[in-house]
Amino acid sequence: MQIKQLGLQDYQQVWQDMQQFTDSRTPDCKDQLWIVEHPPVFTLGLNGKHEHILQATDIPIVETDRGGQVTYHGPGQLVIYVLANIKRLGQGPRQLVSHLEQAMIDTLAQYGVLAQAQLQAPGAYVADKKIGSVGLRIRNGCCYHGLSLNNDMDLSPFQAINPCGYAGLQVTQLADQGVNIHTRELAIPVVHALSKALAL
Numbered sequence: 001m002q003i004k005q006l007g008l009q010d011y012q013q014v015w016q017d018m019q020q021f022t023d024s025r026t027p028d029c030k031d032q033l034w035i036v037e038h039p040p041v042f043t044l045g046l047n048g049k050h051e052h053i054l055q056a057t058d059i060p061i062v063e064t065d066r067g068g069q070v071t072y073h074g075p076g077q078l079v080i081y082v083l084a085n086i087k088r089l090g091q092g093p094r095q096l097v098s099h100l101e102q103a104m105i106d107t108l109a110q111y112g113v114l115a116q117a118q119l120q121a122p123g124a125y126v127a128d129k130k131i132g133s134v135g136l137r138i139r140n141g142c143c144y145h146g147l148s149l150n151n152d153m154d155l156s157p158f159q160a161i162n163p164c165g166y167a168g169l170q171v172t173q174l175a176d177q178g179v180n181i182h183t184r185e186l187a188i189p190v191v192h193a194l195s196k197a198l199a200l
Contacts, residue, residue, distance in 0.1 A: 003191060005184070006036040011043065011073060012062055014081070018144040019065075021083055025142065033194060034081040034146075035187045038073040042161060045069055045135055052162040059157055066135035066145040068122070069165030076153030076173075078183050080146050080190055082198070087141030089198060096198075097122050097134050100147045103193035104132040107149070110189055111179045121164060124149070129172035130163055149190065151175065151183045 006014065014036055021032070042053065042061045045068035052070045053061065059072075073079060086096060101117040104124040108115040108131070115124045115131060124132035132149040150173035163169045174181065 001195060002030050002032045004032060004034045005187075006034055008037045008039065008075060011038045011041045011064075014038070015062070015064055018081060018083060022139055022142050022144050025083075025085070027085070027088070029085070031082075031084040031198075033191055034083065035184075035191070036079045036081065037075050037077060037183060038079060040072070040074045040157060042070055042072055042157070043135075046137075049165065052165050053160065054162065055160045057157065057160050059160075064145075066137050068133070068135040070161045071133050071135070071148070071164055072157045072161065073148060074153050074157065076151050076183060078149040078151050078186050078190065080149075080187065080194065081144060082136075082146040082194065083142070083144050084198060085142050086138065091198070093136065093138055093143075096136065096143060099194065099197040100134045100136075101132070103190050103197060104147060104149050106193045107186070107189040108174075111174065111177075111181070113174065113177045113179060121166060123164065126172050126177065129170045131172050131174070131177075133164060147190075149174075149186065151181065151186050 105115045122134045152175040
């Protein structure tokens with residue numbers, strides 16, 4: 001497995017890079033995890049409905065090819081993209097989503113934050129507030145996109161949307177749970193959990 005630390009990068013460019021990597025990879029190509037933060041952006045999934053964007057802002061909206069509805073990315077949020085040959089791993093989409101959720105839940109537990117998954121709404125939740133999201137795209141037996149975990153960011157843009165298509169869904173972050181950690185440091189236990197779960 002290869003791990004790439006990308007820093008702060010434009011969402012659209014990274015998305016295009018993921019597509020290009022996935023389309024050009026060979027059966028023996030190593031899987032990769034990309035660690036990144038994005039400037040403020042709303043992303044709308046394949047089945048995303050514009051009605052879940054509640055008000056106009058100056059934040060760009062990108063219609064992307066992951067699953068799910070609308071979400072927000074911004075500085076202070078950890079994003080890890082999983083570019084894996086799931087056919088080679090022998091794992092299906094639901095199992096893969098569960099691994100991404102569990103990686104966030106296990107990481108949060110290390111910082112004393114109790115989180116759980118919800119079957120009807122993928123992600124990680126702390127007392128019914130969403131702290132982590134999951135969205136994937138599978139093409140030619142390989143996946144891309146991944147997870148986002150709210151660390152220490154401006155959460156106010158979430159008020160302009162129905163997060164993940166759920167009206168009234170509240171969001172939270174590690175900083176609001178009394179955990180202060182740099183986003184680069186937060187990536188370490190998440191990557192470790194993903195590497196172990198996916199046997200990368």
